[in-house]
Amino acid sequence: xxxxxxxxxxxxxxxxxxxxxxxxxxxxxxxxxxxxxxxxxxxxxxxxxxxxxxxxxxxxxxxxxxxxxxxxxxxxxxxxxxxxxxxxxxxxxxxxxxxxxxxxxxxxxxxxxxxxxxxxxxxxxxxx
Numbered sequence: 001x002x003x004x005x006x007x008x009x010x011x012x013x014x015x016x017x018x019x020x021x022x023x024x025x026x027x028x029x030x031x032x033x034x035x036x037x038x039x040x041x042x043x044x045x046x047x048x049x050x051x052x053x054x055x056x057x058x059x060x061x062x063x064x065x066x067x068x069x070x071x072x073x074x075x076x077x078x079x080x081x082x083x084x085x086x087x088x089x090x091x092x093x094x095x096x097x098x099x100x101x102x103x104x105x106x107x108x109x110x111x112x113x114x115x116x117x118x119x120x121x122x123x124x125x126x127x128x
Contacts, residue, residue, distance in 0.1 A: 011053040062096070
């Protein structure tokens with residue numbers, strides 16, 4: 001298995017806490033599933049901070065930044081049955097990833113962490 005890209009991002013929880021007071025920020029950056037899941041989480045600033053960092057880390061791993069008609073909402077962090085975070089990307093990003101790295105199949109790995117002041121995300125894109 002070959003690593004195609006890695007990305008990491010760290011976010012100030014206070015900065016996101018201020019931003020999420022604005023509903024237009026939430027609706028512009030986060031998917032419907034992320035917004036829905038946030039209602040079950042008591043610490044909303046850390047919840048949204050980790051997901052914001054994940055989107056940035058994924059785009060760094062892809063190596064394109066937010067170009068090619070890619071939006072924040074095109075990338076979602078969902079949790080599986082065990083609570084492990086996973087990245088969900090829409091088809092145009094899958095196509096971009098496949099064409100950029102010249103692969104047919106890939107795996108996405110993500111690790112999220114937070115503490116009082118900061119949240120961090122680490123993403124690895126691996127060829128299957």
